[in-house]
Amino acid sequence: MYAQMIKSEATGDDPEKLAAFQARIDAGEKIEPKDWMPEGYRKTLIRQIGQHAHSEIVGQLPEGNWITRAPSLERKAILLAKVQDEAGHGLYLYGAAETLGVSRDELTEMLLDGRMKYSSIFNYPTLTWADMGAVGWLVDGAAIMNQVPLQRTSYGPYARAMVRICKEESFHQRQGFHIMMQMAKGTEAQRRMAQDALDRFWYPSLMMFGPSDKDSVHSAQSMKWRIKMNTNDELRQKFVDQTVPQAEYLGLTVPDPDLAWNEEKGGYDFTEPDWSEFHDVLRGNGPCNRERLEARNRAWDDGAWVREGMMAHAAKRRAAKVAAE
Amino acid sequence: MSALFEFLCRQGDSTLILGQRLGEWCGHAPALEEDIALANVALDLIGQTQMWLGLATEVEGAVRDADDLAMRRDVWDFRNLLLVEQPNGDFGQTTMRQWLFDQFHVLQLERLCDSADDRVAAIAAKAVKEVRYHLERSSGTVIALGDGTEESHGRMQAALDRLWPYAGEMFESDAIDAELAEAGIAPEPADLRAPWDVAVDATLAEATLTRPESDFTQTGGRSGKRHSEHLGHLLAQMQWLPRAYPDARW
Numbered sequence: 001m002y003a004q005m006i007k008s009e010a011t012g013d014d015p016e017k018l019a020a021f022q023a024r025i026d027a028g029e030k031i032e033p034k035d036w037m038p039e040g041y042r043k044t045l046i047r048q049i050g051q052h053a054h055s056e057i058v059g060q061l062p063e064g065n066w067i068t069r070a071p072s073l074e075r076k077a078i079l080l081a082k083v084q085d086e087a088g089h090g091l092y093l094y095g096a097a098e099t100l101g102v103s104r105d106e107l108t109e110m111l112l113d114g115r116m117k118y119s120s121i122f123n124y125p126t127l128t129w130a131d132m133g134a135v136g137w138l139v140d141g142a143a144i145m146n147q148v149p150l151q152r153t154s155y156g157p158y159a160r161a162m163v164r165i166c167k168e169e170s171f172h173q174r175q176g177f178h179i180m181m182q183m184a185k186g187t188e189a190q191r192r193m194a195q196d197a198l199d200r201f202w203y204p205s206l207m208m209f210g211p212s213d214k215d216s217v218h219s220a221q222s223m224k225w226r227i228k229m230n231t232n233d234e235l236r237q238k239f240v241d242q243t244v245p246q247a248e249y250l251g252l253t254v255p256d257p258d259l260a261w262n263e264e265k266g267g268y269d270f271t272e273p274d275w276s277e278f279h280d281v282l283r284g285n286g287p288c289n290r291e292r293l294e295a296r297n298r299a300w301d302d303g304a305w306v307r308e309g310m311m312a313h314a315a316k317r318r319a320a321k322v323a324a325e
Numbered sequence: 326m327s328a329l330f331e332f333l334c335r336q337g338d339s340t341l342i343l344g345q346r347l348g349e350w351c352g353h354a355p356a357l358e359e360d361i362a363l364a365n366v367a368l369d370l371i372g373q374t375q376m377w378l379g380l381a382t383e384v385e386g387a388v389r390d391a392d393d394l395a396m397r398r399d400v401w402d403f404r405n406l407l408l409v410e411q412p413n414g415d416f417g418q419t420t421m422r423q424w425l426f427d428q429f430h431v432l433q434l435e436r437l438c439d440s441a442d443d444r445v446a447a448i449a450a451k452a453v454k455e456v457r458y459h460l461e462r463s464s465g466t467v468i469a470l471g472d473g474t475e476e477s478h479g480r481m482q483a484a485l486d487r488l489w490p491y492a493g494e495m496f497e498s499d500a501i502d503a504e505l506a507e508a509g510i511a512p513e514p515a516d517l518r519a520p521w522d523v524a525v526d527a528t529l530a531e532a533t534l535t536r537p538e539s540d541f542t543q544t545g546g547r548s549g550k551r552h553s554e555h556l557g558h559l560l561a562q563m564q565w566l567p568r569a570y571p572d573a574r575w
Binding site: 057060061063064067068069070071072073074075076077080081083084087088090091094104129179182183186187189190295296298299300302303304305306307308309310311312313314316 | 365563
């Protein structure tokens with residue numbers, strides 16, 4: 001889940017309009033950019049879509065960390081293709097957010113000065129090649145869990161962006177699992193690397209779904225507006241149930257001594273992640289928060305002359321065209 | 326070592342090293358569109374590398390594969406142009422390096438489409454479609470930034486001056502080139518110089534950039550006789566994993 005802890009905005013609109021709006025959502029209609037919408041709906045969506053877009057952009061960094069060290073030409077090509085897809089997802093999502101009246105540059109500024117967040121998962125380091133497998137398998141796996149239902153979300157441009165994104169994400173997840181498979185059946189060192197990656201990414205992946213429902217104060221309004229489709233705990237449970245058998249298939253051990261199948265609920269019982277760590281990461285104290293934001297700020301600052309040069313040239317072209325007419 | 330093998334390594338090593346350099350940009354480009362484009366060009370170049378080096382190993386007798394060539398050779402066995410191993414520098418230097426190479430690459434691949442060796446012609450036919458797009462993009466960016474602001478103009482001129490001594494190596498012809506030209510497999514690089522000059526001068530004029538006066542040329546990349554110090558560091562990063570775990574399959 002690339003959007004966490006999205007606070008829904010209170011809304012002070014005309015009750016009649018609000019009721020009509022809610023009726024459209026309840027009837028499963030899509031809300032389009034030119035339609036009337038409550039201010040709170042618009043603001044909450046900007047925050048959610050923006051955070052999702054930022055996650056795609058910052059998410060290039062932990063994976064880009066391994067492009068230059070990919071172990072074969074094929075793996076390098078696949079990783080390049082994947083990271084390129086992710087930047088593309090960022091682009092559609094910023095596009096979807098722009099339909100709500102906020103520009104990509106405004107959103108970018110808010111990411112760079114810390115007013116907006118990105119998913120906590122990208123503040124963890126990628127230390128070995130197995131992490132490229134674990135990120136695809138677990139992180140993209142968790143993202144898909146959240147994004148598949150969002151294809152039915154109430155806001156049209158977001159739902160349509162999600163359809164394209166989901167197709168590519170499921171491909172990424174298979175690629176990640178394939179890396180893990182190759183390593184799990186590989187040498188002793190590769191198996192150790194694979195287990196180590198699972199050990200480090202398991203709990204941070206569970207955190208991607210956000211806090212436990214009992215502590216998740218913002219969900220109700222978002223679920224009513226159908227911009228959040230399932231609760232955090234529902235999705236986390238689904239993710240664990242899907243992933244544990246995959247780990248078993250790989251011959252890897254999920255780092256949770258209390259993990260056990262619960263016949264009665266038809267799902268696994270598992271240990272919750274350490275929520276104090278989660279909140280630390282959100283507060284900027286994750287292992288890589290500083291590096292990630294520094295890298296994005298540097299790219300933006302170092303690139304200023306390029307963006308200005310491009311704009312200046314485009315303006316000269318326009319002026320020359322006008323003069324010629 | 327056959328001349329054809331040597332030629333195929335020259336092709337594949339240049340695309341590999343340039344693709345590797347572009348991969349270093351991931352997540353650090355000046356705009357999202359540039360991140361996407363740089364990764365896309367890198368991906369095309371790595372794909373072309375798989376084809377060129379794959380054919381090289383086939384020609385050699387299938388004793389090793391393309392990954393062995395990419396990951397298990399040292400500096401002196403690489404046959405890439407010095408130009409493509411130059412560091413990324415700022416975005417202007419990366420763009421300038423790309424454009425100087427793309428302009429050559431398109432001309433070369435267009436000729437290779439008529440190669441007497443069908444396998445070479447087939448790779449060229451696929452690659453030329455990709456590389457025409459690379460050129461369209463890199464020349465457009467050189468023009469925009471050359472003509473943009475005072476700062477962007479200054480940076481692009483500095484990049485051109487910095488990289489110009491590496492351009493001439495693309496047109497250097499040696500005994501291997503002569504043998505391939507004789508067999509109708511590949512054009513003499515020297516024959517590509519005149520059309521390259523015409524195209525480059527046209528783009529530089531539009532970009533308001535000044536072609537450096539000296540045509541002094543650094544050589545030693547495609548012959549493998551003297552690479553720059555940069556290549557060893559690039560290989561150390563690129564080859565580290567397969568070399569550290571020589572028995573592993575990934």
